[in-house]
Each structure stands twice: as structure tokens, then as C-alpha cells.
Amino acid sequence: MPLRAVWIFSHGREQPSAVKFSRRFPTVEKRAKAFNRASHVSIPDNHEVLKALLLELGLTQENKNFVEYRDGCSRIRKTHVHALNVPDGKLWPVLAMQSADFIYACLPLVEQQLEPPPSLISISSISEAFSLLSGAMTFIHSGQNPEADVPSRLSHLASLLTQACPLGSPLDSNLIGLHEVVNSSAGNQAQKAPAWRFNRQKGKSQIDVHITEKVTCAQYDEGHDSDTWQVYGTVSCKCNLDAITASVTVGLHLPANGSPLQDILVHPCVTSVDSSLLISSSVAITDDSASNGPYKLPFTPPLEPFNLCHYTSQVPVPPILGCYQMTEDGCNVQISVKLKLHESVRNGFDHCEAHIPFFNKGHIKHFEYKVSHGQMEMSREKSRLVWVIGQKFPKSLEMVLSGTVTFSSDRLSSGPTDAVCGGNTAYVKLGSWRPLITSYGIPRRRRRFCPDHFFNKFFCSLLKINNNLY
Template identity: 50%
Template sequence: MAVRALWIISHEKGDNASVRFTRRFATVEHRAKGLAGSSYVAVPEDASVLQLLLTEMGLSDSDKSYVALRDDCLHRQRSPALELHVDGPGKGILWPVLAISHGPLTLVCLSLVDAPAEPRPPLASLLSVSQGLTLLAGLQTFLLGSGGKPDNEVLASRLAALPSVLLQVCPLGTPLDVPLSGPPATSAVPTPAGNQKQPAWKTGLHRGRAAVNVALKETVRSMQYGDRSRQDLWDVYGTVTCKCDVEGILPNVTMTLTLPPNGSPLQDILVHPCVSSLDSCILSASSVDHCDGSAFSGPYKFPFSPPLEPFRLCSYTSQVPVPPILGSYQLREEENQLRVSVNLKLHESVKNSFEYCEAHLPFFNRDQMGVVDVKVSSGQTDVSKEKNLLPENFNPKSTSYGIRLELLRFPLG
């Protein structure tokens, strides 16, 4: 559920009405256009919206006590969900326009209707309506406080802080929470300093101790035959995941990846959009091209401005000359059951410095495993939820010879 647009209008008797704040969410508007199809009605300019709202709410044209479009008996008022009749090339009806008024302010939002326009769904069935009203009520409490009518300076400061508040409670038009009431937003929500604009995808700022956590996960897919007449097959690919807690709107962080002395160059590198720049030789390395000794072998530097949540900084492939993990197995049939004996170990050229290692033994074109009896020399094993994959977790540091699985049995399919 989402909000297409939000307006805050200042209007008191004897004063001219004005739009004090407006925010439109382009991504939600794109969804609204796709959902409505040919019946899509675009949101007009703020001046037109203001006039339509004042007319619908009876706050304009004080000399006209009767307006046919609003006061006719055929018009069924469903407050607080208003209808705005838009004229011009994109004429039509904007609905539901939610509005609440208190003191000098009127808060208005246009909710996204995730349902066919005709027949019009009942208000009680639209979650976006209840979420929109909750958002407006929270913003009203935040702006006006408990007194209901703060002085002009306090109201101006809270309106100025509203962009940062919306990044927290309604990122990209999706209501998540309501703002804190009481003191001004500057004490509850960090606001950008200077003229630097906070990006819409970054829904807040970190305050506190800086910390950067990095996790590298590398996967080896291998088919090893143990037969000199058949060539073994393998490929290696990996991902680098980061979680950065750094102060600032757009902090600059640089991650450097360095290969070991016998490491193979990284290829097919894809990076997160937050990476600001990258050396062309890093992006041009491809596994399709012939790899020779002149290939770029690092160090690989990734300057970026991180989001708050964990994200995948980059992914890559690597053409290693030998399988990093060597394995063999024996398969025998015993009384309508299979017996599998598996041996795994690291290649001697691979440095034994992993935090963890997990081996997957898939069994294709077989029924689900029944009774499984496993003995391992190191680590632990279990049966996957699909019951056709045996994941084995082991610590390669615990032994220099790898692991051995014995007496794995399950019924034949």
C-alpha cells in the first residue's frame, strides 16, 4: 500500500490559502498509471489541487453557498475520502483523496488504489486508506504538537524537517511508521547538514561508532571423475556483502580486495549502484575472452557510498587452474538401498583460512531420502528440506586431510 502524493495546506478565515509542503512519489505514480490503464488520471499542479480541495471542502467562494458539483443530492459525500474532479486534457476523478483539518493546517494525501477502478471498491476494503489516515494523523501531531497551534517559528522549523521525517516514516511513498510527537524533528530524526541532499533510497542517517562488516562467500561447482580419460569440470564464483555503519549523508568508503600470491584474476565483475567509480580494466575483464598473463590481477578498489542496510557490493567469477576442493565418492547398492562413501579435502595450493566451509551433495533423479545414517570424521551434516540434497558443514582448519563421510544410506527410487 502506498501514497501517490502528499500536501500540507495552510488556511484560516481571512487569510489566503497556500500549499506549505508538497511531496509526490514518482515510483508510486508509475504503479498507479499501470494499474489504472486507460482510466488513469494524472495528479495536476499544486495550484489546481489547492483550488479543487478548497472547493470540495467548502473553504472557497464564500459568496457561493451552493456548488452543484459538491452540493447536489446525487453527490454522495464519503468523508474523509474526497473526490477531486479534474478538468483539462487528463480530466477525470481523483479518488480517494484523504484530508484532515485541525487548527491552521489541512493535511491531504492521495492513496494508491490497488484494485480496478470500476466498480469502485468499498473504503473499508482498502488498506491504503487506513494507512493514509494514520500517516496524516501522525504528521498532524508532529507538526502541531499537543497544543494544536504552535507559533510560526516552531511550525516553520518542523515543516523544514519534514523531508527527513518522510524518509523515515514513508520512504518512497510507503507508510511504515508515524513520526514522534513532542519536540521538533531535529532532535528525533537526524537532518542533512549543509546543501547536500539526502538520496531517497537512504531512509535515515547513522549516528554513533563507525563499523564496516564484510563477508566474502565463494562457491565452487565441480564434477570430478577420477579418470584421466575424462576431464574434470569446475567453476568458481563469489559475492562480497557489506554492512556499513558510517556517519554522514553520503560517506565515502573504499573497499580493497587483494588476491593471494597464487590467486587467479577476478572476471565478470558486477557492482552495486552505490559504487561511484571503477577502473575500466576491472569492468572489462570477462570470462568469455581468452585469459592470458596480462590480465589485471588487482588490487581491486571499490569506492562507494553505502546504504544503511546490508547489501551485495559486488559479484565475480574466477577461472582457477585446479579445483579448490577435491572430492571422490563410492556408490554401492545394498538390499534396495544405496551406500555412499565420500572423501573431501582442500587442494594443497589453497590456503586454509576459511571461517566455514559447506559442501552440497545433490542426488538428482531420485526419490526423497528416507532413513539417513551418516558418520563423519569432522563437522556435521543434515538432509535438506527437499530431501534430495545433503549439505555438509565442516571446519577445514580442524584437519589437514579434509573430511570423510561413511555409511550414507537411503532407499532406492
């Protein structure tokens, strides 16, 4: 089903909102007038659409206060489909999604009258529009340096959309693969390529594997409240191979003291997997089906970067133990942070740092501190402290930070806000990077790939909960 228009808007805290990309389809708009008849609402200029969309999403500076029609309990927003108030009436259905500092929006065609509004499930163009916007989001934010590559990718989007969505009809949502087809030279291939894999890799074959683990942890430092933590992991890959239908096998090997992986979800490109790896669940009270590996995942890789699998793991203790205390006295806040690396974790990182954000307190004017290890920095927006730990914890595996933070007196008009982190409720977010092996060169005739180590990016969040809230 066709689309009437597609937009990409920028919306950041430091820069004003602007129209980054716009494409309208006059032939589809003519069909919309015929189908919608008296209920048809014409599309205004792009700036009017941006203004109405920001108002609907509650992103305008002057509309931070409560708005009845938008924020009332009678209206519960469950989807990304919105109705925008434009000069000619209500523009519906507008599909809008936010990613980073961009808003991706489009207006699908509804082949019937809009009064009364039809159910969303009966409008097939919404699912196609969602797929196209998701492909555009992936394309815009892909690459080695996504922030620097955004202007270049926006300039290529017009030509790609002509092929992916000719005359407003979405045909292909894989804009990354389409972009590689356009840039690659058409050569004679002895082997016929499948429809989902357009071209062959030119040059040396290479596979990049990344493991990202996130640990969410709440530590109370009190006897009647037990600490809780959860571990989530993602294995992502990018394969550049010279074969059209290459078969790759990635093997995940646990360390000697590693906990089994559970709740494993694999990408559809995985050709076969042992059923015992998929039935292990963290929800079951007693589960003896957990496998200690190795976890071998054979697959035929797509062209674009993808998440090979997701998993959880029930580790016996958090990798980093911590205590975060805060005392507020007017504009001055005294903080104390103690961190301890667990002895089971190898003391060696490429980089490790702790972020201490402050909400609902204004901008930081002055900061006095004493730290036993590492150094302190202040973020550019003056609302977050960064404790640069470096590549190793000290030999004692413990470190302490204490200091006094002075904030500006005007708290309401400056600084970030958060509904949960009020008063003494705050958190410390730790991030560490451990690059063991980031990429592999594959011999021309070798197609099986079973590394024992991967690029490991590890995050750990330590939460301090204000018990007065419970």
C-alpha cells in the same frame, strides 16, 4: 500507476499456506471498474486468491500431476504475471514472486478494457509493482537474523506501505530506508541531505564487508571426461556512517597465488573505477587485460545493505577435490565420499561441513557409517546427511566417508523429489566459513577504507554425474 491490492502469503513444506499480509485500495478498485467496464473482475476474499494462486503456480499438494492448461507446451511461462481463476472470471494481471517461504503478489491497475488483453509492455503499473514487491522482499528478509525478524517486519509493513504507496500509488520502493527514517528522531542537520539519503548515523561509525564465493564443480574421475569448475564471487557491504555524503573506498587484494578477477560488475553507487578492471572477461579465449589488483572501489554508500560488486575468477584447480560413489540395492544405498583439500588452500576454517542430499528415495530410516575425520548428523527432515568436518582437515588433507543408508519403502509420498537427481545421479555440497575481519570501526574524520582481509564465506559444490544419462 496505482495498485488494486497487495498480498504476502506464506507457503512452506512443514506449515500450511496462510495469508500474512493484505492491503486493498478501494479508490483504485473503483477506478478499475470504470476503466475495465464489462471485462472487470472483482477481487475475491484473500483465501480464494491464495487458493487460485497456489493452483496457478503448481504448489498445491493435490495438483502435482500434469494440468493441461497450466503445464501444456502451448503455454510457455516467461514472466511473473499470471491470470488466476476466481469465481467471477480470470483475475489479471497478478504479479507474483516467490522468496524463501513467502509469495509476494499484487494486482496492478489496467486503465483500459481487459478484453482483448493488452500487451504487458503497455501497462506501466507492472514495472512499478515489480519494484515495490522487490523492495518489500528486501525489507522482510533483511536484518541480522532474517528468520526471527520476519514477524516484526511484517507488523511494520502496514505503516510503511501507507507512506511508500499512499492510496495505492507506489512512490518509494526503498522500504529499508523508509523504516530507518520512521525510527530515527528528526534532528537539525547543518548539511542538507540528498533526497536518496534520509538520515544520518547515530553513534559509532561502522562498515561490515562480506565476501561470498561459490565454486560449482563437476569432477568425473574418468580419463575421457575432464573436470570443470567455475568460481563466482560477491562483495556485499553495510555502512553505518555519521556523515551524510561519506566517501568510502574498499580495496580488494589478491593473495600471493590468487587468480585475477574477471567479469567485474559494480554497484551504481561506485563513483569511479579504473576501466582496465571492467574490460577483463572470462569469455575471451585469450585475454591479457586481466589485472592483478589491487582493486579499489570508491563509492558513496546507501543506507541499506547492498552488493558492491560481482566477479568471476579462473582458478587453476578446485579448492577441494572429491569423489562420490553411490550403489543402490532396493531400499539400501551404499555411499562412499572422498575429499581432499588442495595444498594451496589454507587449512583453517571457522566451520566446514558437507551436505549429502537424497532425492526421490523417501525418508532415511537408518544410517550406518565409518568416517576417518569429523562426525555425521542427519537433517530434521530425514532426507540429508551432514558431514561436520570442523575447523580443519586432517594433516594428510584427505578424509573418507563410507556407509549404508536405508530408506523407507514409500518413496512417492514422502521425501524430496528432483527431476535431475534420479537413480545414481547425486551431488555433495560443501560449505566453509572463514571469518578474518567482519566489521571495522571508522574514526570520525577518516573516510577512506581499504582493508586487506574480509569475512570470507566459501561454498563448493561437487557433482557426481551419471554417465548413463548422456
